[in-house]
Amino acid sequence: MGDYMVRATAANAQVRAFAVTTKELVETARQAHNTSPVVTAALGRLLTAGVMMGSMLKGDDDLLTLQVRGDGPVRGLTVTANAKGEVKGYATVPDVILPANAKGKLDVGGAVGRGTLSVIRDLGLKEPYVGQTALVTGEIGDDLTSYFATSEQTPSSVGLGVLMEKTNTVRCAGGFIIQLMPFAEEETISKLEHNLSLINSVTALLDQGMTPEQLLERVLDGLDVEITDRMPCSFTCNCSKERVEKALISIGKKELQEMIDEDKPIEVNCHFCGKTYKFDVDELKKMEKKSR
The missing domain is CATH 3.90.1280.10 (HSP33 redox switch-like)
Structure with a gap:
């Protein structure tokens, strides 16, 4: 099956959740821009987040843009998504090569550096809604978690992963966004925090072959998950x-x-x-x- 996203609720709608597999669309981006492995990982994470956040838009013509601007060698990443599971994006400097980080993994934080994350929602009004926050680590997932907490006052957990083959093609990619509703009870919050503490690496779960449904079952274990929607997603550019x-x-x-x-x-x-x-x-x- 190709790339797709699932949307879900849990704990009687106290939690809303999104999970997605994005191997094909990240590989499409890699081929289009001839990105290096570390840039593929950085751009792939932002594309993955873009798909899920785009699905939060209400109107068919609404657009979401995620912009990362940092002082690292990649300089910037830009991703645009809509509500239909379509996403596109590019890196300012696509061919950055860096040594692995202290954990032996692709150094996305080092490639991005310190700077800002901007979230722009164009809802067809005179002015788009723009939220901005400082990059926390440059690893993308942490930065979006911080953005949701500070700019939207929505406690969230964002997990994103891209794993490369030795041939520099994409082995697997995907992630999840979990958000607490304002009426979430302490018991639900504690259970969710416990589940998240058991997840060391989204990439490892994806590499085990976990589907978006299985990702949510793991993260929302014991919280009565209800899948509400499934949607195909793709790297789609509307240029002509x-x-x-x-x-x-x-x-x-x-x-x-x-x-x-x-x-x-x-x-x-x-x-x-x-x-x-x-x-x-x-x-x-x-x-x-x-x-x-």
Whole structure:
């Protein structure tokens, strides 16, 4: 089965939960951007979180953007997701190579460094909702857990994992988000904290072949889990030659004329999926006529 997400409640709706498997979409991103193993892990974790957080959006046209800006060598990560399980993203510097961290694992925190995490929700209003928090570790999961607690006042636990093969392809990827509702009882909170304390590594659970359902059963053991929804998810970019053309028209007559004067075709790359669009001089002239 391909990548998919499950949504659930537990303990009579005192807890809401999300879990997802994302091996294929993270591998698609790796191939699109030719990312190094540590960047694949960093971007893969953010893509995984993006899928789950995107599903929290209400409207079909709503968009979620996660931006990580750090002083580490990767410099930044950007992920955009919608409510339909579609996600895309890229790293500012995709080819960072770092030695393993003290635990012998990919040093995502070292690649990202210190900085900020921004969560932008575009709900079709005049201004998008923007929440921002300082990066705690740069490991992504910890940073999102902190974001939910500080910016949204929602006690949460975010577990994310990406494991690489020796061939640098993605072996497994996925994760979970667990959130307590305001009316959660102490007994429920204690049980959840106990369950989470037994989980050392999301990656290890994924590598055992655990499905999203089994991840939630482990995390929410004894809390009467009820799966409410299943949804396929994928790395999907909605770029097209038409959209790129509109963007070029919007830059104005002067800039387009300068491109025409060079008398050479131009290439435009999509940041999110790496696809290249070519425009010859005649196409540029038609765009110049359409621009203001």
